[in-house]
Amino acid sequence: MLKKILKWTGRTLLVIILLAIGYYTKAHIMIGKRQHKVYAVKPVKLDIPNDSATLAMGRRLVTTKGCTDCHDKDLGGKVLFEQKGIGRLTARNLTKGKGGVPKDFDTDDWVRAIRHGVQRDGTPLIYMPSAGFNQLSETDLKAVIAYCAQVPPVNRENPPSEIGVGATIMADLGELELFEAEKIDHKAPVPMAIREGVTPDFGKYVTQICTGCHKPDMKGTPGEGGTPDISSTGKSARWTDEQFFQTLRTGKRPDGTELKAPMPWQMTAAFSDTEMRALRMYLKSI
Numbered sequence: 518m519l520k521k522i523l524k525w526t527g528r529t530l531l532v533i534i535l536l537a538i539g540y541y542t543k544a545h546i547m548i549g550k551r552q553h554k555v556y557a558v559k560p561v562k563l564d565i566p567n568d569s570a571t572l573a574m575g576r577r578l579v580t581t582k583g584c585t586d587c588h589d590k591d592l593g594g595k596v597l598f599e600q601k602g603i604g605r606l607t608a609r610n611l612t613k614g615k616g617g618v619p620k621d622f623d624t625d626d627w628v629r630a631i632r633h634g635v636q637r638d639g640t641p642l643i644y645m646p647s648a649g650f651n652q653l654s655e656t657d658l659k660a661v662i663a664y665c666a667q668v669p670p671v672n673r674e675n676p677p678s679e680i681g682v683g684a685t686i687m688a689d690l691g692e693l694e695l696f697e698a699e700k701i702d703h704k705a706p707v708p709m710a711i712r713e714g715v716t717p718d719f720g721k722y723v724t725q726i727c728t729g730c731h732k733p734d735m736k737g738t739p740g741e742g743g744t745p746d747i748s749s750t751g752k753s754a755r756w757t758d759e760q761f762f763q764t765l766r767t768g769k770r771p772d773g774t775e776l777k778a779p780m781p782w783q784m785t786a787a788f789s790d791t792e793m794r795a796l797r798m799y800l801k802s803i
């Protein structure tokens with residue numbers, strides 16, 4: 518009797534293992550296909566100015582758009598996440614130093630990466646949040662590129678990003694967005710310049726980079742480890758303007774609790790008054 522039961526549990530187990538291998542093989546093939554898909558993007562042709570005003574603007578933008586959070590202050594890149602069984606995520610070295618972008622990395626390559634989330638060969642970058650940068654105005658994009666292209670070379674050879682078993686399964690189940698290129702309308706026209714001011718329009722422009730985590734409707738994602746609702750229905754809508762600004766400047770909420778990672782409050786801390794007020798106005802309007 519016992520023997521019979523053992524035999525059947527053994528068989529059931531075998532079936533489960535085979536099904537798991539089958540599922541993983543399928544997931545692995547699907548992710549491979551997505552990773553090697555070639556996007557036929559046509560980068561807008563830009564003339565990059567390098568006057569000091571543009572460079573100063575670019576220097577500010579790489580902070581306020583979060584580039585330095587991920588690619589490090591010197592833009593030499595760093596490992597953002599690494600766990601055995603899941604994978605490794607590395608924000609690349611953007612300088613011309615050892616381990617950095619190729620010597621002939623040109624304006625088209627910058628536009629492809631920033632606006633479209635794809636590399637020179639048309640395949641998607643992993644996790645680079647280009648959906649939030651796709652609608653950067655031409656003026657802002659030029660300033661970012663002008664600044665990035667002339668930063669001092671940093672010799673840092675970071676280990677490359679790797680999509681491990683865990684990341685493959687999570688991405689296949691739709692729990693992890695690996696390729697922002699998939700979300701982007703690659704033919705969408707770019708705004709030329711944005712009029713800065715305390716207006717909902719400018720607020721919407723500023724919050725593009727929040728949509729990756731807080732979602733386009735700013736209602737976040739529910740549940741444990743989710744992202745909070747920051748629209749007019751969220752808890753933060755009830756804070757005073759001053760409390761709201763303080764939170765995004767110091768990383769501390771009015772009740773004293775800290776904004777935990779991955780909320781990039783060092784980025785919002787660098788926002789100007791106009792950016793803060795416009796953003797607040799927009800969030801309260803939706």
Ligand code: HEC
Pocket residue numbers: 579582583584585586587588606607608609610611617618619626627630631636641642643644645646650661665677678
């Ligand atoms: C959330 C983190 C994050 C932010 C914010 C971010 N990046 Fe990235 N970026 C990445 C990752 C990760 C990669 C590498 C992806 C890979 O390995 O496929 C990358 C790749 C790139 C590349 C491609 C480099 C190459 O060698 O092909 C460029 C260029 C780039 N980022 C520029 C920027 C700029 C400019 C900004 C700000 C406007 C920015 N990134 C903001 C995470 C980020």
Ligand code: HEC
Pocket residue numbers: 723724726727728729730731743744745746747751752753764770775776777778779780781785796
């Ligand atoms: C990389 C993901 C990410 C991005 C990008 C991001 N946030 Fe967040 N944000 C979070 C997470 C996660 C939390 C919750 C942190 C915690 O639990 O302490 C949060 C919390 C907040 C809170 C506090 C809300 C509350 O109810 O406590 C505010 C306000 C906020 N974010 C505003 C913004 C704004 C504005 C932007 C864009 C300029 C932005 N965030 C960009 C992930 C992000």
